[in-house]
Amino acid sequence: MPASASVSSSSSHHRASPDLLVRLGSTDPEVKLRALREVKNQIIGNRTKKLSFLKLGAVPAVAAALDAAQSELLIQSAAALGSFACGFDAGVRAVLDAGAFPNLISLLSYPDDKVVDAGARSLRMIYQSKLAPKYDFLQVENMEFLLSLLSSENEPFTGLGASIIIHSCQTDIEQNTLCHAGVLKKLINLLEGSLSQRDGSLESLATIMKDNPEAASKFVSESGRALSSVIDLTKDRYPRTRLLASMCLIVIRNTSPCHLQDIGIKTKLVYLLLELLDDPGQVGEEASFVFSSLITQKEDLQKLAFKANALDKLHNQLLNYSSHPRRFQGILLVLADLCSNLESCRSKFLSLKALKLVTNALTNDNADVRAAACICLRSVSRSIKNLSAGHFTNEVIVIPLVRLLHDPCTSVQVAALGAIGNIVVDFTTHKSTFVKCGGLKLLVQLSKSMDPTMRLKALWALKNLTFLADNTCKEGILLELTTPLLSSLICDPEASVQVQALALVRNLVDGCINSVEYAFAENDIILDAIGRQLQSASKAEIGIQGMYVLGNIASGNEFHKDAVMHQLIPQVNDGDCSFIVKFLRSNDSQLRTAAIWAIINLTFPSSPGASSRVIKLRNAGIVSQIKTMVNDPSVDVKLRVRTALGQFMAFSDGSA
Amino acid sequence: MSLFWIVIRQLAEIEAMATSKKVITKEEWEKKLNDVKIMKEDMNKLVMNFLVTEGYVDAAEKFRMESGTEHIDLATITDRMAVKKAVQCGNVEDAIEKVNDLNPEILDTNPQLFFHLQQQRLIELIRNGKVEEALEFAQEELAPRGEENQSFLEELERTVSLLAFEDVSNCPVGELLDISQRLKTASEVNAAILTSQSHEKDPKLPSLLKMLIWAQNQLDEKAAYPHINDLSTATLEDPAI
Numbered sequence: 001m002p003a004s005a006s007v008s009s010s011s012s013h014h015r016a017s018p019d020l021l022v023r024l025g026s027t028d029p030e031v032k033l034r035a036l037r038e039v040k041n042q043i044i045g046n047r048t049k050k051l052s053f054l055k056l057g058a059v060p061a062v063a064a065a066l067d068a069a070q071s072e073l074l075i076q077s078a079a080a081l082g083s084f085a086c087g088f089d090a091g092v093r094a095v096l097d098a099g100a101f102p103n104l105i106s107l108l109s110y111p112d113d114k115v116v117d118a119g120a121r122s123l124r125m126i127y128q129s130k131l132a133p134k135y136d137f138l139q140v141e142n143m144e145f146l147l148s149l150l151s152s153e154n155e156p157f158t159g160l161g162a163s164i165i166i167h168s169c170q171t172d173i174e175q176n177t178l179c180h181a182g183v184l185k186k187l188i189n190l191l192e193g194s195l196s197q198r199d200g201s202l203e204s205l206a207t208i209m210k211d212n213p214e215a216a217s218k219f220v221s222e223s224g225r226a227l228s229s230v231i232d233l234t235k236d237r238y239p240r241t242r243l244l245a246s247m248c249l250i251v252i253r254n255t256s257p258c259h260l261q262d263i264g265i266k267t268k269l270v271y272l273l274l275e276l277l278d279d280p281g282q283v284g285e286e287a288s289f290v291f292s293s294l295i296t297q298k299e300d301l302q303k304l305a306f307k308a309n310a311l312d313k314l315h316n317q318l319l320n321y322s323s324h325p326r327r328f329q330g331i332l333l334v335l336a337d338l339c340s341n342l343e344s345c346r347s348k349f350l351s352l353k354a355l356k357l358v359t360n361a362l363t364n365d366n367a368d369v370r371a372a373a374c375i376c377l378r379s380v381s382r383s384i385k386n387l388s389a390g391h392f393t394n395e396v397i398v399i400p401l402v403r404l405l406h407d408p409c410t411s412v413q414v415a416a417l418g419a420i421g422n423i424v425v426d427f428t429t430h431k432s433t434f435v436k437c438g439g440l441k442l443l444v445q446l447s448k449s450m451d452p453t454m455r456l457k458a459l460w461a462l463k464n465l466t467f468l469a470d471n472t473c474k475e476g477i478l479l480e481l482t483t484p485l486l487s488s489l490i491c492d493p494e495a496s497v498q499v500q501a502l503a504l505v506r507n508l509v510d511g512c513i514n515s516v517e518y519a520f521a522e523n524d525i526i527l528d529a530i531g532r533q534l535q536s537a538s539k540a541e542i543g544i545q546g547m548y549v550l551g552n553i554a555s556g557n558e559f560h561k562d563a564v565m566h567q568l569i570p571q572v573n574d575g576d577c578s579f580i581v582k583f584l585r586s587n588d589s590q591l592r593t594a595a596i597w598a599i600i601n602l603t604f605p606s607s608p609g610a611s612s613r614v615i616k617l618r619n620a621g622i623v624s625q626i627k628t629m630v631n632d633p634s635v636d637v638k639l640r641v642r643t644a645l646g647q648f649m650a651f652s653d654g655s656a
Numbered sequence: 657m658s659l660f661w662i663v664i665r666q667l668a669e670i671e672a673m674a675t676s677k678k679v680i681t682k683e684e685w686e687k688k689l690n691d692v693k694i695m696k697e698d699m700n701k702l703v704m705n706f707l708v709t710e711g712y713v714d715a716a717e718k719f720r721m722e723s724g725t726e727h728i729d730l731a732t733i734t735d736r737m738a739v740k741k742a743v744q745c746g747n748v749e750d751a752i753e754k755v756n757d758l759n760p761e762i763l764d765t766n767p768q769l770f771f772h773l774q775q776q777r778l779i780e781l782i783r784n785g786k787v788e789e790a791l792e793f794a795q796e797e798l799a800p801r802g803e804e805n806q807s808f809l810e811e812l813e814r815t816v817s818l819l820a821f822e823d824v825s826n827c828p829v830g831e832l833l834d835i836s837q838r839l840k841t842a843s844e845v846n847a848a849i850l851t852s853q854s855h856e857k858d859p860k861l862p863s864l865l866k867m868l869i870w871a872q873n874q875l876d877e878k879a880a881y882p883h884i885n886d887l888s889t890a891t892l893e894d895p896a897i
Binding site (some may be wrong): 037040041044045046047048079082083086087118121125155194195196197323 | 752763764765767770851854
């Protein structure tokens, strides 16, 4: 090792010499300084070196130098620590564990500007990581400190301020606190600053306004220039600035429906993001996610994007970026959003032969990509035309999808369930491909999951599988699912799961008369479960599905009708009114409709036991309840009430 | 009258002319040019911008003294020039240390630049015939860059292939040993430093000249008028009739 003070050393690219730690801890400031510089210059830009120095335990040794009183030592130490933390979570962890954070903060008030800058830069690096300590905006001194950072002329300071906001501002209380403290005004000023100040400001503003209409309005009204400054920045020469500006505008428009809704700005944003997608680097990667946030659940924007030939561009990107996981994920998600509502997009997608690329992505190494591919398939398979044509039910798609039900990653499983849920609605009665490759077994397994979302989605897919299925298929499903499991799902703790379970039964008993028998399997446990749940139904939707099941069953023979009566009006009652009366009084017109329909089927004139059933219904107060609904506001309900009353009249003995 | 004045006036006049098609004689044109007002301060700023961006420290300082035009802290220009010079002389390690002293974030946030600097180091080692060291360096320093980022692999392979050739100056990738490669890297570093200091990395003057040529081309469709064809002399040439 050359001992001269000249820092150029031909062997400095060698592995860290073993005495480095010793030299870092030296009491001789010259030796220590040289060691610090050596570490710094080796690790900057070099992730591999950062990792190896980390493992050597260099971070605590470097952090210890922050105790020194010499500017040069402080600068080098801070710079090295900042570099360890730059884009490297393990480094951030090590720096924080070494207790360097408070020392770096104290550098901010050091008399030497260079030391201050070094400290600010390092802290900013730390705050770019999720591991940074949370900044408490609600404490007055903290807010004052933040404001002083943002008001400073000094770039590292404003940069630090912005990164603190971007990192720590999460709740709406925090967002509002920042607004009320006057942070918006400072950030608006920074929009006219240097490149990094503009970028930092844009990102901070987006963070503060996200999902907070009050904050968004406050920003717009803060100054006449505020919104126009951001709009101008969408034309900036730096792509990253354009991206951040568009992100900011999108946050405002999504949060606050009275701003930025005109066609001009919408078109501008669509074209801007499509252009940014061309960037081969980080900007292009992030652009796809920002594009998603623009068009998700917004049909008008999806239409604009379609007209701007977004699908062609995205298809090309699928071809070019399949080996860049994050980017690939982003593109798949945009495609999912684009095809979520519009058949025109889905047709175009399929005509471009993009389906194959997405199907290939189902077996990608990266879990996020796999999940995104499933989400994309779910959107595209909403095309009834193509679903019926069988484009999604061939083995090429079904087999890898079903395999994903085993995926080690839960989010992939859930996403796969979403796609499968659509694909099994294939309008043919066979569905054999799916069942043959073990799909049914897996769905049933997942419907027993501890995770309520998983149960819900699995059941949803099973429900769709049962839709218009033939008897062989239905029997197969019930055999695999088992009656006890189905009953317990009807009584699931989650209301949404109950709804799907009931809808599944509804699909089971739909169809030919024999189908009704399914509800009576194994001593009526399904029917009993339905009756029990309807007693305690917590959501209208549960009542609706349940009543349609009962209504379907009541279209059967006498035995079936009596069984339904038994559920409606249990023998042992002490004046408790039947749940059906509650349903008939419900605010939800769909529920009222479903309830009346069941009554109509029960009292169908041509069936032998109808008159005794009418008497029972009358005794339970159900007939009089229906009489009050003659002028129901819903046409559907009114018409059925009329039918029901007509049927009652046929059995009337003259009394009311 | 300085060439600069002429160019700028020409540009302003063309923009005004863009709406009517006709033939304009040199006399008429010059008369119109004289009516165009250009501020001296603006021109001075343009000149200063050029000197600073290109790194002509002494000239910038002298110009400041003589014209009173302000500029950024010259020390930062000096630092930046030192880095650029180090790369141009092949002292890449020295350049890296200087950049890190100037702003430790630059190389940490510019993987492509860092890779190119490492690549240049390797090239210099090979140029100096230090084959052993070059091999070791390639393995320890450049290979990880390729692992960290796949898009560097191709260039990495090209550079490493230099080691395979006996006569490096005559091999397919021999251009890597050219001085032009050093200049390319130096330019990249210069641009990165300028951006980090929030200066535009390109001077304004070339943009102005490009605009002039473009504007003349546009106006050609609508009028015949005196052109500036030679930018270095800024002479007005008679319109083609």
